[in-house]
Amino acid sequence: MHHSEVVQKAQGARAAAKVLATVSSADKNRALHYIAEALEKEAESIIAANAIDLENLKKKESYTKAFYDRLLLNRERIAGMAAGLRDIAALEDPVGEVTGMWYRSGLQIGQVRVPIGVIGIIYEARPNVTVDAAGLTLKSGNAVILRGSSEAINSNKALVAIIQNQLVRAGLPRESVTLIEDTSRVAAQELMRLNQYVDLLIPRGGPSLINTVIENATVPVIQTGAGNCHTYIDAGADVEMAVKIAVNAKVQRPGVCNAMETLLVHADIADAFLPAVIPALRKEGVEIRGCERTRRYSPEVVPAQEEDWETEYLDLILAVKVVDSLDEAIEHINRYSTQHSEAIVTENYHRAREFLNRVDSAAVYVNASTRFTDGGEFGLGAEMGISTQKLHVRGPMGLKALTSLKYIIYGAGQVRQ
């Protein structure tokens, strides 16, 4: 029987996953160090493969300077990937942890952390994801099927060839990390429906990629990365702190998912806060789109449209709205947010608690910048994206998010009455 590339590779990944599930931490870490070393040693060959992708990109309609920059690999970036793998090697192995054990009717019942099995990653033209994803899945005992985009295919092939050689050198299955070389839509669709071999799909990329996966997948999916994040400045907030947090949340790195996209301001503090924050933001090059009441404070504020409340700009643009109450702020957030990260700046004990309790997002802050939502900042180590769904994991996905808990039961001949 003839099988497609996708099915063949998925079968290989499934077989590898069975082996990986019981590999020791020491063996996995050795493989990670081997790969890190080989990436640095073979940097020239990676850069040569990447150069072909970059050349091809120049001829394409999708070419932009930002796209080119994301695709580009150089010695420094390769060293960064290698450092990332060494960081992953240094993290605690999540596999095998017994999270609890108790007696019941004479049975000793426990839960043990095990790998998920085979994880599919569907992503865009970011070769660093190839190495990151391979490192995190390997460390957590999972096999990974990588399906990158056509623009990065030569870079990805070069990276995966190096990874596979080092896996073999470390005595691990070559198919622990596998790349689907067919970058057609058909191949991606096939992967999304291979429930027999694939346990989990993680799309990493923009909203259209993620929506395509959600629409088409029968394999369970974890949604990541959509971040329409809010900061609410409460009545009576410390204005200096509020300005500092708002500016940081917007401008410190505007192109990432935990950057603020909408600023909500209580009417009672608008007179003190908006005349302070607007020039501070404009100084950083931020375009402000405001509601009617916001616009009173500056002629340069563009009128906000309904769609502004829904938009993740990922850019130096900010929507601003004046609200009359905490309730209105929370309702606005729970309506428009992508449930990623939201913050309140307040001095009031009760409203801080209410905001924490009622805002339904993965990460809810009091008096801090939303920019902290990150595996490293939260102390989880490296991360496989930030989940904005509610099942399995919310927020940064560290190594534990790539495992599941199975029950183990020690008996002495018990039968059910």
Added chain:
Amino acid sequence: MHHSEVVQKAQGARAAAKVLATVSSADKNRALHYIAEALEKEAESIIAANAIDLENLKKKESYTKAFYDRLLLNRERIAGMAAGLRDIAALEDPVGEVTGMWYRSGLQIGQVRVPIGVIGIIYEARPNVTVDAAGLTLKSGNAVILRGSSEAINSNKALVAIIQNQLVRAGLPRESVTLIEDTSRVAAQELMRLNQYVDLLIPRGGPSLINTVIENATVPVIQTGAGNCHTYIDAGADVEMAVKIAVNAKVQRPGVCNAMETLLVHADIADAFLPAVIPALRKEGVEIRGCERTRRYSPEVVPAQEEDWETEYLDLILAVKVVDSLDEAIEHINRYSTQHSEAIVTENYHRAREFLNRVDSAAVYVNASTRFTDGGEFGLGAEMGISTQKLHVRGPMGLKALTSLKYIIYGAGQVRQ
């Protein structure tokens, strides 16, 4: 704009979920007690509605005695539902538990258990699921959208009307529990794709229902209930214990998902074990379908076909295979099992550990009957089915499985450098 019944009810459920998320345990428990009381008090009206369903069923092609029995409600069964609700009220409220809190860069970061939001249950003609699901979702602070089958529609309407009245009496939103009265396929399909309003779908029923949901849903799904469970009798096992466990796993309640469907026997113990277990099983009315080597022990053993290894009989039928090693047993299990529950009967320390480590199922037993896989038996209290997937929860789904963890972060003005 005109909305379908499904969208209207889903919007109502979403609004109710926002309220339920912060309702106190005391209020939720009071509502559960009110509902329990009202079910008993209004038993006659429930039985009258159920009688219409039973009458209708008799005219249908789908009529079987077993179907009729599952659909039937009487005073005793209604009292059982009420008792179930009181048991749920007595369980600890999972919502609000802070599972961990730590400092990092001066930020105090914690995880708090919160309801998932809106849960859709798609199920077959079992009116007890209506009450169970309502009780479990209410206790865990979730709104529920029930979509039962057409055969139970009158029973379900009567039950949900009582539940809703008592919710209102307890000061909770009526739409905390809502029933889709349109039992068409179109309505179910609509529910499966309402990602905007529904956070999770749990299909409860046979494989065809579950597969339909997996194929069609864009809302995240938890698969439950498929149980092709195995028991492996190791070389050197205690034969008396092995017979007791095998018979219990098969016959104590053959129609449920944690019953054994395939028995694997090491060749070295076949001479001692099979002549003991075959008559014991046959005495209980079990039809045995065996491999060639099994058939040597009894002329009444039917030859097993390939499909027998894949079949969840849910009946007094058992597939039996003699294997030459622990490896062969584990490979057979990991190939054919639905990853529900598997057991080894052994006296050997090393093989017990190897079985626990390498069998990739939700519940893996040493020396006990697979029949224990159950929320009550594991000490979780009532359960919303048994998950056979790896994401979010494996095995019995208690109240915690109906919650997720969100991050809460207490700052003092921190911004990202």
